Amino acid sequence: MAMAQDAEGPGRGEGGAVSATAAAATVGLGMPGSGPPPDGAFDALRPPDAALIGDCVHCGFCLPTCPTYVLWGEEMDSPRGRIDIMKGGLEGDAFDAGSVRHLDQCLGCMACVTACPSGVQYDKLIEATRAQLERRVERPRAERLLRTAVYSVFPHPRRLRALRGPLRAYQATGLGRLLARTGVLGRLPEPLRAMESLAPKLGRMKALPARVPARGTRRRTVGLLTGCVQGAFFPDVNAATVRVLAAEGCDVIVPRRQGCCGALSAHAGREGEALAFAKRAIETFEAARVETVVVNAAGCGSHLKEYAHLLRDEPGWPERARAMAAKVRDITELLDELGPVAKRHPLPMRVAYQDACHLAHAQRVREQPRRLLRGVPGVELREPAEAEICCGSAGTYNLLHPGPARELGERKANAVLATGAEVMVTANPGCWMQVATTLAAMGERMPVAHTIQVLDASIRGVPVERLLARALDGPGTALPASGTSPAARPGAGPAVSPPS
DSSP states (O other): OOOOOOTTOTTEETTEEOOTTHHHHHHTSSOTTOBOOTTSSOOSSSOOOHHHHHTOOOOOTTGGGOHHHHHHOOGGGSHHHHHHHHHHHHTTOOOOHHHHHHHHTOOOOOHHHHHOTTOOOHHHHHHHHHHHHHHHOBOOHHHHHHHHHHHHHTTOHHHHHHHHHHHHHHHHHTHHHHHHHTTHHHHSOHHHHHHHHHOOOOOOOOOOOSEEOOSSSOOEEEEEEOOSHHHHHOHHHHHHHHHHHHHTTEEEEOOTTOOOOSHHHHHTTOHHHHHHHHHHHHHHHHHHTOSEEEEOSHHHHHHHTTHHHHTTTSTTOHHHHHHHHHHEEEHHHHHHHHOOOSOOOOOOEEEEEOOOHHHHTSSOOOHHHHHHHHTSTTEEEEOOSSTTSOOSOTTTHHHHSHHHHHHHHHHHHHHHHHTTOSEEEESOHHHHHHHHHHHHHTTOOOOEEEHHHHHHHHHHTOOHHHHHHHHHHSTTOOOOOTTSOOOOOTTSOOOSOOOO
């Protein structure tokens, strides 16, 4: 399949001048050594739906919201260009290396789904296509090894927890700064450098109680999905979630031996893994007998809500999957639905709220977190420009495609800085790590927190200075970039050791 340039011509994307990396991105980035699948692009096992492909009328409304098109101005790196590749595959074309690269470079942010006036279900199309690629495309050896390493660790909570000890030791000894000074870090492959820089600061990890009773009148019994990365690297977010739910009248059940929900695997096309993870999650929360399943990571929440589609062909599972999906709520969605009963104490600060793509675009949860933040006395909400453009995290995208992810991270970081806010608030661990790490690399360290941590601090009466200090230097925060000064950006909050 040939690559086509957008009718506007090269040199301009929807966001202005295209990135300086456009030539490399549209020619050599990704998997230049990928071989085409035998006997055409798709096999008979759930290929992308021709009817859904036919919904696209090529109007172009998706272009200004597509991160890769905004970066490079390349038609085949836009949603409608990728849909053309899928259409060709259904018509019998075999994918060449360029076609695979264009599909791989999609972040799966779903901004195009929000922008599309025709209701094109691009999310279902790209997920089905990636499952085909995962089965049928022979990737280069280095790419295979990287993907195997990533998906052998990140969807497995126990393995992630096992990494905490060595990673804490690495951070405590300052080995990263030594490796940076000696030039060792700079000689590592770019994906490994991305992993090293994205690792958040780790603190002590306390186990959550299996059940926390509601304070006051019980309004709901909920189960908490603790998540993989969220549970291992951001346990403070889960602890804050439990405290706020209890304060708002919820009995909170934290099922033991939780596994991955399957989001990372599904978004990468690893269909068999995703199905197995989903079935285990359904069994776990069925046994918990809760009214609502609460999620505080946007990518996990959007995937759980799609369980009925994922398990549609699995005998005995479709109805159970529909019942599970109907119970799922993002934490901000549930709290907005219940309405506040716990008193909010003032937190006078300027907050830049950054929309997580899988919350805003996939789940259509936009106003709820904003209403909750505005409900905190003293909070002044600031809106970053280009809110619809992904920050570049996109699950594991910033590990598999660190170059464009870095550019998108810088774009988002600059938009956040331009608001003049004192703290950035978001709803997904990937967004948190991506933007906070980018800010640190730019020499602009800034406090970053989850929405639920702001609500928790307000309900508990935590002073704003303490909240900002913990959001800058506490567990889960970005470390100063290796080889740079640990000083914070002026006005970003006190750069002091946070109280526990």
